[in-house]
Amino acid sequence: MQAAPADQQRLLDLQALDSKLDQLAHRRRTLPQLAEHAALETRVGQLRDLLVASTTAQSDLAREQRKAEADVDQVRSRAERDRKLLDSGSVGAKELSNLQSELESLAKRQSDLEDIVLEVMERVEAADARTAELTKQRDEAEADLARVTTALAEERAAVDKDLAFAKSQRDLLAAQLPADLIALYEKLRAQYGGIGAAAIKQRRCEGCRLELDIAEINEIRAAAPDLVLRHDSCRRILVRTAESGL
Ligand SMILES: [Zn+2]
Known part of the structure; x- marks a missing residue:
């Protein structure tokens, strides 16, 4: 030739x-922000999943707490009713003895249920703290992701500009050969x-x-x-x- x-x-x-x-x-495919961006996307995804689990646990616990409190209320009003009956003095000796022993077992039951309420409230507190911590971490990760997404877009735009310029020079030259x-x-x-x-x-x-x-x-x-x-x-x-x- x-x-x-x-x-x-x-x-x-x-x-x-x-x-x-x-x-x-090659530079466009291997921009340093790409790895950071991918890692942050994964982290944001994981934190969102953890938050869903945490808020689900919170609402389960809230239900548990309401149930435990309702149980305490029920025992308390039954004991109140029994005491009123006792105080009325209108019950016979046998009924009196029954009421007294029922009041004893109700007191024991109420104490057990109150322990359960306290225990559930502690778990609610822990779940609230966990949700707050996860929310903070997710917000931070989302802010980081937004920052890296912007930086990546800027970096890509700069490379694209260089690419377009070199391409136009290249095409101009190739047309002359x-x-x-x-x-x-x-x-x-x-x-x-x-x-x-x-x-x-x-x-x-x-x-x-x-x-x-x-x-x-x-x-x-x-x-x-x-x-x-x-x-x-x-x-x-x-x-x-x-x-x-x-
Ligand atoms: Zn050679």
């Missing part, structure tokens, strides 16, 4: 722009890790970093300037420059 030496030089400029575009795309040269370059670029054309610098291929041997140097020296050279070792297009050392 043949191409004007100036077009071969510009192919190196195109390669530089394509490499820059590749780097920018011969179609067959571009086609070969694109094919090689796809095959060989994004590098399709490389300069010879101090007798070294900048594509694969191998030093050219004397036979290759002699071959290149003898080649017409508009012959498109290829490196035997890496197959890439080789471009002669002022720094080639030929």
